[in-house]
Amino acid sequence: MTRHFNTETFRGDYTYHNSPEAIRRFPFPFDQDTYTYSVNIAPHPGGPTGSTFEFAFDVDEHYVSEMQDRAITLAEDPNRCQSLPHMELAGWDLLELIMVSKARDYPDLFTLNRDGDQWHWINRPLGIEQRFTFLDPATLPYGPLEYITRQTQGDFALLHERDRNLWLDAGMITSQADWSLDFDVGMNFFEWHAPVPKARQMGVFDKALKFLLAVEQQQAYRRLNWTMTVNPRLDTSPENYHKWGPEKRSITPQNVGQKQFLRVELQTFWRLPRSNALAFPIRCYLCCLEDLCTNPEWARRLHLVLRDIDPVLADYKGFAVNQKTIVEYLAGFSCV
């Protein structure tokens, strides 16, 4: 299998782009013409060949550039990766899960040889070859969580279970939709979800927490979440709002198709074996309106969803200021 990795940027000149194949497999999140907040959960992995759900950790054409963008963000702010001391074991669990999955699912890209605790890892796209001793952090250049998530697309939260709650005690967060690890580390499930409007009243969190606590080894799950971002920027953190916030104002009817992106988060939930912690990877997919509208059914549905959405949610999802421009653009693709 030959694979192509884009050379592209997620900041500055924003050369990020999707190939026709990447558009075709984009995880379009709406299965109805209206949107309400719901906990839409399915077993993971599992999906048609070539889909973003096929494998545990999807590797796509953006892989190499995304990892370069993460390295830039970390160089500016090392606190984007944190792990409280008791979470190191969970970091090893995650490292094992990812290495084993990727070597199995993408044998042309990744190889893992294990001889007891002596491990040999080869990551061809990033040109990495590493021999190390499993569970011995001195044999890796970073802690296990940071090491493996510098080589894996998506943000990662590691949750510690205690007192019938989940605590965000470790994470690698460089492509978050406006939330901050530095601010949230050590918080429990309800505290870090506090800003989500409506959901609390709907009892969504109680149900979600109950669901998460019941996630068992050997059976992972996924759900999709979405928001809107101006420009293909991964790092839309509160810390850097001054860099990306003003860009929201740059949308015009002429450029909205290329500059306004639908941002889909593929969230998955894994119970880790040795630590009994939960891993919560949040993988981000970006697609601009113009590319989305190459699929007439998506154009039609997105138009209805964004036109009729609850104003509170439009605000929370960050596109209220541009809603009119977006909806008018999408209306042009609807032959209703």
Added chain:
Amino acid sequence: MKKLTLRVAEITALSPLVKRFRLIHPDGAPLPLFSGGAHITVDMPEGDLIRRNSYSLVSNPYDGAGYEIAVRREDRGRGGSLYMHTRVSEGDLLTVSAPKNLFQLDLRARKHVLIAGGIGITPFLSQLHQLDILQQPYELHYAAHSRSEAAGLTLLPDAPHIHLHISEEGSRMDLGAILDGQPLGSHVYTCGPDGLIRAVADQAARLNWPTSAIHSEAFTAPPPGEPFEVTIASTGQHLRVGADQSLLEALEAAHVPVDYSCRGGACGRCETGVSACNGQILHHDHWLSPDEQASQTKIMPCMSRFKGARLELDL
């Protein structure tokens, strides 16, 4: 729920009442690893009924070559342990769940103080492996009536931080002495009879231990009791729960699906609403709060029973 079909590789008597079962993958494939304190649920089919009990894993959690459980024969139980003792032989296949953990170590602890009563030693056996591998400080106190009943003895290393309290020999466990003077940031874990769990919690509270540093697991299987009847609200169906059956098992036998995980009243998964209750719910779970139990509006079918005229479940 993910199930594994495993072969019984070896059965060893650890004491007159306790047998250890070693389970391996029939093809020799490695089993999922687990964390200290985890358990598996074993399916025990009898006729068209399936009884399920959960047992702590006592083997090394980082060794996927096999799982080991220790089962104490309860002659007055519902028959789950008798099934394991009398019906299961080496070479048989058993269906079990993937490991789950409701009694995990809190790895933030400065030190772990483990207190076991009787067969309550089982979850600690895997935790000891994990603590040794992670090199975290701990001490274990193991109370048993007599040496011959102390089934865990053969599985415990002879080490200065492992303390045996045999009441028959006059060596009783002094909880005050054990808990007093532990370094700040210690966590205590108790597994054993309810009385022991309560005594440790009370003692720790007296010494001002934070509640988040006090952990326990009651290792009880569902208790037998008087037969009773329940009604399913949505269908009007009446079910009879036999003396040796749990309510959850009776619901499963009648194909009324209820979610479950631990089958021991600890995980909350089987929580079921009660839409009418004329009588007394006999709560045996560790999930519902005392207020919830008193309100008689919820029941945990894996453990709890009923005595009275009418119990209607919101199913």
